Amino acid sequence: MIRTLEEVFQRALGRLSDQITTYLPPLLVALTMVLVALLLAKGVRWLLVRAVNGARLDRFLKDSGLSSLLGGAGRVRGVPLVAGAAYWLILIAGLLAAVDVFDTKLTSQIVETSVFLLPKLLIAGAILLVGAWLAQYFGRSALVWASNEDLPAPRRLAALVRAVLVFVAVVVAAEVLSFAANVFFAAFVIFAGGVALTVSLALGLGAREAVERHLRGKAERPPEKEERSLWNHL
Amino acid sequence: MGQTPLPTEALNALSAVREADIVIGIPSYNNAATIGHVVRAAHAGLAKYFPQFTGAIINSDGGSKDATRKLVLSSQIQDTHLLMLSTPLKPVHRLSCPYHGIPGKGSAFRLVFQMASLMKAKACAVVDSDLRSITPEWIDLLIRPVLLGGFDFVAPYYHRHKYDGTITNSIVYPLTRALYGRRLRQPIGGDFGVSNAMFSRYLARDDWETDVARYGIDIWMTTIAVAEGFRVCQSFLGAKLHDAKDPGSDLSAMLQQVVGSVFTLMQEYQSTWMAQAGSQDVDLFGFRYDVGLDPIEVNLERMLGAFRRACDDLREIWAIALRPQTLAAVLNLSKAAMSGSGFRLEDDLWVRLIYEFACTYKQKPVERSHLLRSLTPLYLARVASFVIETKHLFAAEVEERIEKLCRCFEELKPYLTDLWLGKGAEDPRPGLQQGPQAIVEVKS
Numbered sequence: 001m002i003r004t005l006e007e008v009f010q011r012a013l014g015r016l017s018d019q020i021t022t023y024l025p026p027l028l029v030a031l032t033m034v035l036v037a038l039l040l041a042k043g044v045r046w047l048l049v050r051a052v053n054g055a056r057l058d059r060f061l062k063d064s065g066l067s068s069l070l071g072g073a074g075r076v077r078g079v080p081l082v083a084g085a086a087y088w089l090i091l092i093a094g095l096l097a098a099v100d101v102f103d104t105k106l107t108s109q110i111v112e113t114s115v116f117l118l119p120k121l122l123i124a125g126a127i128l129l130v131g132a133w134l135a136q137y138f139g140r141s142a143l144v145w146a147s148n149e150d151l152p153a154p155r156r157l158a159a160l161v162r163a164v165l166v167f168v169a170v171v172v173a174a175e176v177l178s179f180a181a182n183v184f185f186a187a188f189v190i191f192a193g194g195v196a197l198t199v200s201l202a203l204g205l206g207a208r209e210a211v212e213r214h215l216r217g218k219a220e221r222p223p224e225k226e227e228r229s230l231w232n233h234l
Numbered sequence: 235m236g237q238t239p240l241p242t243e244a245l246n247a248l249s250a251v252r253e254a255d256i257v258i259g260i261p262s263y264n265n266a267a268t269i270g271h272v273v274r275a276a277h278a279g280l281a282k283y284f285p286q287f288t289g290a291i292i293n294s295d296g297g298s299k300d301a302t303r304k305l306v307l308s309s310q311i312q313d314t315h316l317l318m319l320s321t322p323l324k325p326v327h328r329l330s331c332p333y334h335g336i337p338g339k340g341s342a343f344r345l346v347f348q349m350a351s352l353m354k355a356k357a358c359a360v361v362d363s364d365l366r367s368i369t370p371e372w373i374d375l376l377i378r379p380v381l382l383g384g385f386d387f388v389a390p391y392y393h394r395h396k397y398d399g400t401i402t403n404s405i406v407y408p409l410t411r412a413l414y415g416r417r418l419r420q421p422i423g424g425d426f427g428v429s430n431a432m433f434s435r436y437l438a439r440d441d442w443e444t445d446v447a448r449y450g451i452d453i454w455m456t457t458i459a460v461a462e463g464f465r466v467c468q469s470f471l472g473a474k475l476h477d478a479k480d481p482g483s484d485l486s487a488m489l490q491q492v493v494g495s496v497f498t499l500m501q502e503y504q505s506t507w508m509a510q511a512g513s514q515d516v517d518l519f520g521f522r523y524d525v526g527l528d529p530i531e532v533n534l535e536r537m538l539g540a541f542r543r544a545c546d547d548l549r550e551i552w553a554i555a556l557r558p559q560t561l562a563a564v565l566n567l568s569k570a571a572m573s574g575s576g577f578r579l580e581d582d583l584w585v586r587l588i589y590e591f592a593c594t595y596k597q598k599p600v601e602r603s604h605l606l607r608s609l610t611p612l613y614l615a616r617v618a619s620f621v622i623e624t625k626h627l628f629a630a631e632v633e634e635r636i637e638k639l640c641r642c643f644e645e646l647k648p649y650l651t652d653l654w655l656g657k658g659a660e661d662p663r664p665g666l667q668q669g670p671q672a673i674v675e676v677k678s
Contacts, residue, residue, distance in 0.1 A: 062598070063599050063600055064600050065600050140551060140601075140604045144548065144551060144607045144608050147543060147547040147608075147611070148607060148611070150543070155546075233400050233489070234399060234401055234402065234449070234452075234488070
């Protein structure tokens with residue numbers, strides 16, 4: 001009985017020893033790589049923050065309106081942003097390299113998928129950022145135009161423009177990532193169709209009188225006086 | 235030279251008329267109702283006052299679909315009725331050519347200046363094609379200071395109704411005067427006389443394809459003349475009465491083009507206007523007299539209504555341009571706008587507002603279009619305030635009121651300079667129109 005237990009114990013010890021001799025060196029290497037990547041990422045971030053002036057980038061972010069879009073009440077600085085991106089890229093690269101050290105089917109798959117997905121993620125992120133910027137820009141354009149043209153509910157119109165553009169950006173980003181692309185596309189078609197139907201119904205039924213009143217109000221203004229008063233501004 | 239090739243019709247016309255001492259340019263677009271009168275006045279002016287010079291009247295047309303161009307070439311004057319002291323020794327040629335490029339007054343002027351340059355003209359005058367009050371004397375008053383007085387730029391000086399020219403009175407005149415120190419009363423009057431040196435300078439520039447091509451042309455011409463040290467003067471032309479027809483434009487776009495041109499030129503001539511303090515009078519030629527003016531109807535309720543609605547809708551955009559104190563003061567006016575007759579947008583608030591818009595225009599190029607278009611309801615509020623304030627005033631008193639605004643623009647110029655240079659200017663009137671409601675919530 002004791003002998004059997006001893007054998008079982010030795011077998012377990014042997015397996016553990018095998019496991020340790022198989023996986024400990026790669027684990028140590030992986031940990032070292034992560035540590036090196038972490039140090040490198042921190043070093044690069046530190047260097048970038050201190051060595052690069054970034055005034056031009058800050059100006060670009062401010063002038064383009066990206067700084068207010070990225071939050072921080074428009075006080076987002078370019079260099080910390082780039083340094084942060086470099087930090088995370090190096091760290092992710094280090095992690096992937098560390099995972100790859102184990103050389104198993106699973107880890108190879110993880111690394112392969114990540115390498116394949118990372119550029120797509122970056123592109124999708126850029127698409128979302130551009131979409132958000134365009135949404136803000138055209139939302140403001142719609143707001144000012146609707147307000148100056150005395151249209152009803154300019155803020156709602158601007159919000160609608162923003163929502164449509166953000167939604168389009170999300171659909172395109174999902175397409176790039178091949179992530180539930182059909183679902184997003186179908187949702188977009190339903191949304192666009194819904195908006196068209198709602199507007200048609202609103203004009204045809206509920207808001208008919210309001211639209212009529214609005215149009216009549218416009219029509220009732222004597223055009224001659226409008227044009228005349230326009231000239232008189234200069 | 236920022237040249238574009240001349241249209242074939244212009245080249246053909248130039249081959250017929252090789253040289254001219256004086257060129258009168260008339261931009262047009264569907265002005266058949268009035269252009270005949272303008273051409274006759276220009277022709278008579280050249281024949282009567284400059285008989286010893288060769289003259290050319292150039293109509294630069296934007297593709298009129300009526301008989302505008304035909305009328306330019308066919309309208310007749312009877313020399314015997316002009317009571318001329320001498321018989322014209324040189325001919326007056328008439329040309330009508332379509333201009334190419336961006337449709338607008340600026341593009342039309344460009345063609346006129348190009349042709350004047352090729353004709354080696356000594357002086358050139360440009361007059362609007364919808365004028366009803368132009369007389370032959372206008373040509374004399376716009377050309378003589380250039381030909382005989384050595385001036386490079388002659389700006390018009392008109393008598394106008396107190397509610398006429400409100401962009402001029404509330405923004406362009408006071409701002410240009412405060413910036414460049416010259417009191418040119420009608421900087422965007424539209425009728426100018428310029429020397430060869432002046433229009434050559436205009437042609438040498440490369441910004442013709444901007445707002446300059448449209449309504450920005452007048453302030454662009456004036457600012458370059460003043461800021462670059464050309465000799466400028468004014469000529470009294472009497473009343474300005476014109477046909478009220480301006481298809482396809484709206485106030486917002488007009489304001490954007492005019493004010494945008496002023497702000498753009500502020501960047502180019504930064505060193506000039508920063509070195510300038512105060513302002514001086516400019517020579518005024520012509521015999522001044524009082525004239526009767528067409529009444530102008532204004533719709534106060536519509537202007538104040540536009541402002542009230544914008545206070546709700548556009549505060550997000552205004553918050554980009556205005557400092558928190560200024561924005562709070564503007565939004566506090568929203569309630570006052572309900573009362574109508576009690577509404578006031580005070581001078582110093584208006585000046586701060588314009589200066590802050592100018593600085594943000596420089597700092598945020600992407601937002602320029604939004605900023606300038608969002609200025610429209612603020613401008614309407616200022617006009618409404620001006621109308622209420624001057625309701626019972628006579629012309630001279632109104633002029634004094636405009637003078638007061640100009641002085642305010644000049645006094646607050648250090649505020650503009652500090653803001654422009656990003657020095658974080660102190661509020662020139664701390665606590666102005668602010669109360670417990672001064673904290674503004676900006677909805678996005």
